[in-house]
Amino acid sequence: MSDRATVLMARIDELAKFSEEPHRLVRRSLTPALQQANDLVASWMLAAGMTVRQDAVGNLVGTYAGVAGASKTLILGSHLDSVRDAGKYDGPLGVLAALACVERLHEEGQRLPFAVEVISFVDEEGLRFRTSYLGSSALAGSFNPSWLDYQDEQGVVLADALRRFGGDPADIASCRRNSDDLLGYCEVHIEQGPVLEAEDLPVGVVDGIAGQDRLTVEFTGVAGHAGTVPMARRHDALCAAAELVLAVERTGQATDGLVATMGQIAAEPGASNVIPGHVTLSLDVRHRDDAVRTRAVAALHDEATAIAQRRGVHLVWTSMQSTPAVPCSPQLIGRLAHAIEELGFKVQHLTSGAGHDAVPMASLTDAAMLFVRCKGGISHNPAESVRLDDVNVSLETLYRFVLGMQRDMAL
Ligand code: GLV
Ligand code: MN
Ligand code: MN
Numbered sequence: 001m002s003d004r005a006t007v008l009m010a011r012i013d014e015l016a017k018f019s020e021e022p023h024r025l026v027r028r029s030l031t032p033a034l035q036q037a038n039d040l041v042a043s044w045m046l047a048a049g050m051t052v053r054q055d056a057v058g059n060l061v062g063t064y065a066g067v068a069g070a071s072k073t074l075i076l077g078s079h080l081d082s083v084r085d086a087g088k089y090d091g092p093l094g095v096l097a098a099l100a101c102v103e104r105l106h107e108e109g110q111r112l113p114f115a116v117e118v119i120s121f122v123d124e125e126g127l128r129f130r131t132s133y134l135g136s137s138a139l140a141g142s143f144n145p146s147w148l149d150y151q152d153e154q155g156v157v158l159a160d161a162l163r164r165f166g167g168d169p170a171d172i173a174s175c176r177r178n179s180d181d182l183l184g185y186c187e188v189h190i191e192q193g194p195v196l197e198a199e200d201l202p203v204g205v206v207d208g209i210a211g212q213d214r215l216t217v218e219f220t221g222v223a224g225h226a227g228t229v230p231m232a233r234r235h236d237a238l239c240a241a242a243e244l245v246l247a248v249e250r251t252g253q254a255t256d257g258l259v260a261t262m263g264q265i266a267a268e269p270g271a272s273n274v275i276p277g278h279v280t281l282s283l284d285v286r287h288r289d290d291a292v293r294t295r296a297v298a299a300l301h302d303e304a305t306a307i308a309q310r311r312g313v314h315l316v317w318t319s320m321q322s323t324p325a326v327p328c329s330p331q332l333i334g335r336l337a338h339a340i341e342e343l344g345f346k347v348q349h350l351t352s353g354a355g356h357d358a359v360p361m362a363s364l365t366d367a368a369m370l371f372v373r374c375k376g377g378i379s380h381n382p383a384e385s386v387r388l389d390d391v392n393v394s395l396e397t398l399y400r401f402v403l404g405m406q407r408d409m410a411l
Helices: 003-016 033-048 091-105 134-140 145-149 158-164 170-176 196-197 237-254 290-311 330-342 358-362 388-410
Strands: 050-055 061-065 075-078 115-121 182-190 203-209 211-220 259-261 263-268 276-287 315-325 349-351 367-372
Touching: 033 050, 033 061, 033 091, 033 115, 050 315, 061 091, 075 091, 075 388, 091 115, 091 182, 091 388, 115 134, 134 170, 134 358, 158 170, 158 211, 170 358, 182 330, 182 358, 196 203, 196 263, 203 263, 203 330, 203 388, 211 237, 211 263, 211 330, 237 259, 237 263, 237 276, 237 290, 263 349, 290 315, 315 330, 330 367, 330 388, 358 367, 367 388
Parallel strands: 075 115, 075 182, 182 367, 203 349
Antiparallel strands: 050 061, 061 115, 203 367, 211 276, 211 315, 259 276, 263 276
């Protein structure tokens, strides 16, 4: 077993200490907790012979220069922001695997005919502002300036949070990369599903990533006295929301491969003796086929409209983000598959239901992902767990993948 996998696991534990809450892992984007995690990773990058900077949108970027005259760059990376009550591997595994690859090159004194960049993207999860991929979208040139006005639960505006983080909302365009300068993007990530465990395989190759819609749904009714307003005269926003939550579940169940989730709900004014007057919910809808997903979102909008009319409440339906399903690069898939075969494992192809920074990156350059088996397929949960020997295989695969790019360039 390589020491690198052991070091990576110890680093994962170190990073998990940087949280906004003492008893569970919550590391939203653009927070001091994320800054602490980035600073520690930056110190490891520097020790690995990289130059380090933070770009205008808050991505941490470490660069390991290639041989003199090398003009292209291979990007490796993932994210250090988390969901609420997160596991410690979703994101950090990919950043640290990329770092471990560069550390190995550095220790071996290898310079490649291309630069290797390791990026910790500033927001993959979208927990704080309900829109994900902020950092990778900026690289791909698809950062929507209207996102800068989004507010978090405390009313902090994204642009202000970014300034406090040392970024520059007026200069997001400077993060944009030119496709011609890039060789590709590769991200290591826990599988977040059960297939590799069922197949008894340490790693697998991602063929494509499901598209997703993220929306905010608001119902506004009439707040009132829980003891005095008769049931027949109520316009209860939470009851409307409850109907929609179940309609969302039914819609997901009725369509093969569709997943639909309302994961956040806030009822106001929020008192046991007050009829809820206003409710805000999040809606997340995903499918590998964009047409199926788009139809489902439209049907749910119709359903929400009908619920609102029946109950005499007002509906506001806001799309926060919509990303299409993306295929991974056949060339890079082939290179990862070759590396896995060299290590003596069967190549398992997978579709990702989870979103990743590889989605915006795929519009910029060839993108690929290597999934690592995780216990029970569990993620977005503190029970996330990976095996040391699987991490070892993923590091070896990534290293061989990178050297494979060098070989191909020499041909
Ligand atoms: C990211 O983890 C997502 O798919 O929501
Ligand atoms: Mn992730
Ligand atoms: Mn995640």
